[in-house]
Amino acid sequence: MTRPFPHLPSALAAWLLLACLLASPARAALDVADPFDGLNLGPQVQLLEDVDREFTIADLLSRDDDLPWRSSEQETLNFSFSDSAWWLQVELVNASEAPLRRLLELAMPLHDYLDAWVVDEGGEVVAEWQTGNRRAFDTRPVAHRTFVLPIVLPPGETRRVILRLDTHDGLFDATPLYLLSDASFLQKAQRELMAFSLYFGALLALMIFNLLLFLAIRERSLLHYVVYLGTFFVLMFAARGFAYQYWWPNWPTFNNQMLPLTIGLFAVTLASFSSSYLNLRRHAPRLSWGLHGVAGLCLASALPALQGHYAPVFRVMIPAAILLSLLMLSVAVWRSWLGDRLAQIFLVAWCVLLVGIALYFLRVAGVLPYNVFTEYAVQAGSGIEFLLLAFGLAYKINLLKNEKLAAERATHELQRSHNQRLEAEVDERTRELEAANQRLAAMARTDPLTGLLNRRQFHELVDAELLQRRRSGRALLFAVMDIDAFKAYNDTYGHQAGDEVLRRVSALLQQHFRRAGDRLFRLGGEEFGLLLEVDTLDQGRHVMEAFRQSLEDLAIPHVQAEGGVVTASFGLVCCNDFQRVPDAERLYREADEAMYQAKDRNRNRVMTRAILGET
Known part of the structure; x- marks a missing residue:
């Protein structure tokens, strides 16, 4: 074995070796x-x-x-x-x-x-x-x-x-x-594969659904959304290594070129989609061109990747992406401030994605540490963003549909008006007759003063209801209401004031009786009919008492009335014996008699009558 320091004494060499x-x-x-x-x-x-x-x-x-x-x-x-x-x-x-x-x-x-x-x-x-x-x-x-x-x-x-x-x-x-270990790696790989499968599957489902929707209705914003989503799908699939594993495993150079180029294409498709979604060509054409210009810079900065240069790409692309993001954010804030609901949805979606992108790029730049939040922030933010944008597109399509319908109606009205003017001399009497018929049809159904159903409708509807109740066996409740001392009111305050009282009473009736089966009629003068959607006499008495009290609480002055305010008397009939009450007229007479009993008992009260057969 060779000594580490051959020219030095052994002791000194040992000390130097220990120091090293x-x-x-x-x-x-x-x-x-x-x-x-x-x-x-x-x-x-x-x-x-x-x-x-x-x-x-x-x-x-x-x-x-x-x-x-x-x-x-x-x-x-x-x-x-x-x-x-x-x-x-x-x-x-x-x-x-x-x-x-x-x-x-x-x-x-x-x-x-x-x-x-x-x-x-x-x-x-x-x-x-x-x-x-x-x-x-x-x-x-x-x-x-x-x-x-x-x-x-x-x-x-x-x-x-x-x-x-x-x-x-x-x-x-x-x-x-x-x-x-093998087991822990398998668990980790399965968790990641499950999460990415759900993520990419959701993006693919959104893309296919909106593509089919575009083919059905030809709304251009949907096509921009599909291209934007498709570009982002490829970007994420490549960035997470799946594209290299499954799509082009033998093309490493192409794989590395795809990532920056897809980022640049993503910026362009984002600008196009945002401009279309927010309708910037109409609201702010210069801003639209600005967005496309910055997005074009992102795409141009990716071109050196074709020659194998990548670090300069991201040195330019990251600031350009930040500038594009800030510009998009400013546009969304401006349109949201003006009350644009689409822009408000876009702003929320874009902020979520921005947070994810910012976390990811700050992690790439070494500013933030690597963890589950910074590594998968783009996936989480983009998933939420695309769902919100899909909702926004549905909202936009509905708006466009309503605008189209309104335009069609306006066009139709304009065409009809134009045709009427052209044929005015020929069709004048016909138009007058049609207008008269329309007025007669409306008058045939409703009372012109109160807007309630008239007496003719009372006979038609109540006869039909009696027939239906006779088949089902359910009881029918009907009330007649008469405003107390109304002639004296007209004599004291005048007929115009009397008409106003009738309108106010009718409005109160419509406020109280709003169930699907309730029907309100003006039977003549100050007399009203009420067909109630209740099943028992107690329930009917309860709702009628509630209305009677509400009418009294209106406190409409009436110096000739006993209480000094406008009141009414009510006759309520509960009937399930349809042999004794075969038609609307007989039902009316029964309720009218009960109402007059209320009049005889000092008015402002509800009198009831039960016409029940054997059970």
Whole structure:
């Protein structure tokens, strides 16, 4: 064995060797024997920055004690923009009596180059891999969207794991590093696959549904939404490593070009959709052009990726994306302030997505740490955003439908009016006759003063109701109401005031009796008829008393009345003997007699009468 310092005395060499050993960070082997669920290696590894990219695995194994290794202490390794290569190492020990297998996962699918070695206690390399996002997918020892390395540890032995991380042109993404057992990795992979399946399935379902809806109604905003959603789908599918695994596993260069280009296309489709959704070409055409201009800058900044330049792409794209986001936010706030409901929905949806995108890009830039919130913020925010935008599109389609119907009605009215003017001389008498017929039809049904059904309708509707009740066996309740001393009121206050009292009484009737089966009639003068949707005499008396009290509480002055205010007398009939009451006229007479009994008893009261057959 060669002495480390051959030209120095033995004692001095020993002291220098001890100083070098003390200066190097101590490597404590991690025990990975069972039970073992998983471990975040981020804070456990040692780091070595290879500024000139000059080290090889042989250099590390021969000059290990001379190299400036340092402890990581990062939960997630993040080198952001760096021109260096980075070496990582960690020692694993199997303290059990059985061989073990552990899976080391570099949980970042976009990492460019990953070289890995497993070194035994004698310093020999027992396993090595060269893989990464810029190498063919089949270089990965485990077919997975991220990088998974199987490490075998014999019983009672230690293995040193060395990783070399490098990039194409200096853009590192945050690098989570986990050590997992087979079972814990399978559980983690299944959870992630389930979550992403639900996420991408929901996006795909939204995209197909809105595409079919566009084909059905041809609303352009739907097409913009489908293209916007489709671009985002491809972007997320590529960013999470699924596109490289399933779509183009043998095209690493194309895979790396797709990500920045899809981001640029996403910016353009976002601007187009937003302009269409908010109708900016009509409300603010200059803002629409501004949005497309900034989106075009995002797309143009992605073009250098076609020549293999990626770090400059994101140095320009991130500020451009922030500018686009702020511009979109400003437009949405402005339109929302003006009361645009579509813009308000868009603002909420956009804010949710903005938060997710901001968290993700701040994590990429190294400002925020890697965690479940920053890593999956875009997925969570985008899922909520797309659902809200789908709701907004449905709302917009409904608005457009109403506007179209209104326009069609206006056009129809204009055409009808035009035709009427052209045929005025020929059709004048016909039009007058039609107008008279319409007025007669309305008068035939309703009382022109009160708007209530008239006496003719009373006979038709009550006769039909009696027939129906005769078949069902249900009791029918009908009341006649007569305003007390109404002639004296007209004599005192005049007929115009009397008409106003009739209108107020009618309005109060419509306010009180609003059930589906209630029917209100003006039978003549100050007399009204009420067909009630109740089943018992007690219920009918209760609702009539409530109305009688409400009428008295109106406190309409009437100096000739006993109480000084307008009141009414009521006769209420409950009938299920339809042999004795065969038609509306007989029912009216029964209720009218009960009403006159109320008049005879000092008015302002409800008198009831039951006409019941044998049960």
